[in-house]
Amino acid sequence: MPKTYKIHRVIDRNIIILNHLEIFYLRLYIHNLNTLEISQFLEIDVPKVNRIRASIYKKYKTKNWTKIIAKAFMQNHLMKKDFIDESLKTDILKQTKLVYEKCIQRNDLDYSIEDLRRDLTRYYIDVEVKLVEEYNRMEDDKKLTENELVIIELKFNGFTNEIICDELGISESRLTQYSGDIYQKLKVTNWFNVYKKCLYYNLLKIDNAAEIIKIEVHKSASRMFKLKYLTRLEQNEKKLTVYTNLIELYSNIEFGQLLSRDSKL
Numbered sequence: 001m002p003k004t005y006k007i008h009r010v011i012d013r014n015i016i017i018l019n020h021l022e023i024f025y026l027r028l029y030i031h032n033l034n035t036l037e038i039s040q041f042l043e044i045d046v047p048k049v050n051r052i053r054a055s056i057y058k059k060y061k062t063k064n065w066t067k068i069i070a071k072a073f074m075q076n077h078l079m080k081k082d083f084i085d086e087s088l089k090t091d092i093l094k095q096t097k098l099v100y101e102k103c104i105q106r107n108d109l110d111y112s113i114e115d116l117r118r119d120l121t122r123y124y125i126d127v128e129v130k131l132v133e134e135y136n137r138m139e140d141d142k143k144l145t146e147n148e149l150v151i152i153e154l155k156f157n158g159f160t161n162e163i164i165c166d167e168l169g170i171s172e173s174r175l176t177q178y179s180g181d182i183y184q185k186l187k188v189t190n191w192f193n194v195y196k197k198c199l200y201y202n203l204l205k206i207d208n209a210a211e212i213i214k215i216e217v218h219k220s221a222s223r224m225f226k227l228k229y230l231t232r233l234e235q236n237e238k239k240l241t242v243y244t245n246l247i248e249l250y251s252n253i254e255f256g257q258l259l260s261r262d263s264k265l
Contacts, residue, residue, distance in 0.1 A: 016071065025038060026069070030069060030196075065191065065192040088250065091127050095123045099116070099119065099242050100238065103228060113225045117221045124213060142185055143185070150168065151179070215256075
């Protein structure tokens with residue numbers, strides 16, 4: 001008599017299933033829309049938006065938006081292009097042209113992978129310098145104060161409001177006022193975008209920033225350098241691949257820094 005076997009379906013319990021509204025909410029959230037704006041965009045009432053947010057909290061088992069967004073990227077609910085600010089796309093297009101011409105189009109044998117790594121590092125640093133200069137040119141009343149920077153640093157490192165109030169010797173209501181001022185100055189609607197904006201302006205201390213940049217540059221350069229030997233791709237496909245890799249390079253560095261305080265993610 002033949003043996004019969006039961007086929008057991010293996011379920012990865014780490015996979016989080018989101019519906020389309022929850023995915024839309026996440027994308028609109030990281031693009032800095034507030035609850036009312038999300039309600040209007042999705043053409044649903046505010047209570048339903050709040051239920052969507054509550055469902056996201058439940059599925060991710062946290063209300064920490066940095067952790068939620070990190071896991072959403074890891075599971076491809078969010079794309080790298082969702083993390084890139086529109087103002088950076090001009091710089092990315094310019095660098096795409098340079099990398100394509102030097103590394104692929106000319107196929108210069110003297111242009112090594114070390115040269116590409118150096119160019120990619122310079123590209124990232126040039127963008128950072130540009131953004132720092134942009135912040136420095138702001139009027140003083142548009143810049144963050146020392147106390148506001150301390151609050152952002154403490155919140156970024158996971159300290160509670162109670163500890164922050166004790167550290168600064170201020171009341172909860174005063175902290176709420178500080179938070180409102182920070183949102184207004186940075187033109188954001190949530191703390192995730194506060195951290196993101198501060199990374200753009202190089203206002204957060206990231207101890208291992210140089211190591212993150214080096215790792216991501218090496219990975220990106222390896223992917224791009226292989227393009228010159230791929231004969232199955234048309235030239236315009238190679239150029240588009242360079243552009244996509246540059247987007248991923250910048251977002252991987254920034255996102256790596258954003259998550260650097262929590263190695264458990």
